[in-house]
Amino acid sequence: MKVSLIPEKCIACGLCQTYSDVFDYHDDGIVKFAHTDELRQELPDDANTLLAVKSCPTKALIID
Numbered sequence: 001m002k003v004s005l006i007p008e009k010c011i012a013c014g015l016c017q018t019y020s021d022v023f024d025y026h027d028d029g030i031v032k033f034a035h036t037d038e039l040r041q042e043l044p045d046d047a048n049t050l051l052a053v054k055s056c057p058t059k060a061l062i063i064d
Contacts, residue, residue, distance in 0.1 A: 002064040003053060004040045005031055009060035016061055019052035023061075031060055040064070 003022075012029030022043060024034040033041050043049055053061040 001045055001049070002040060002042050003049065004062050004064055005033070006060045006062065007031060007039070009058045011058050011060075013057060015055045015057070016052040019055060020046070020048040022046075022049050023052060 007030045010029075010031045012025065012031075014025075016023040016031055017025065022034055022041075024032055026032050050063075053063055
């Protein structure tokens with residue numbers, strides 16, 4: 001699945017990293033992918049990543 005990040009929508013609530021280790025945070029608490037600064041990444045289908053995307057309260061994470 002392709003997942004995109006929209007950092008300007010992120011409120012640094014922490015849910016995404018709680019559900020999936022695919023996500024991490026910049027020093028200011030804004031979401032990023034754990035091992036890259038890219039805003040779009042192709043990820044394997046994974047229930048935890050899907051839960052993280054669906055749980056984002058501001059829709060800062062989306063599946064393309």
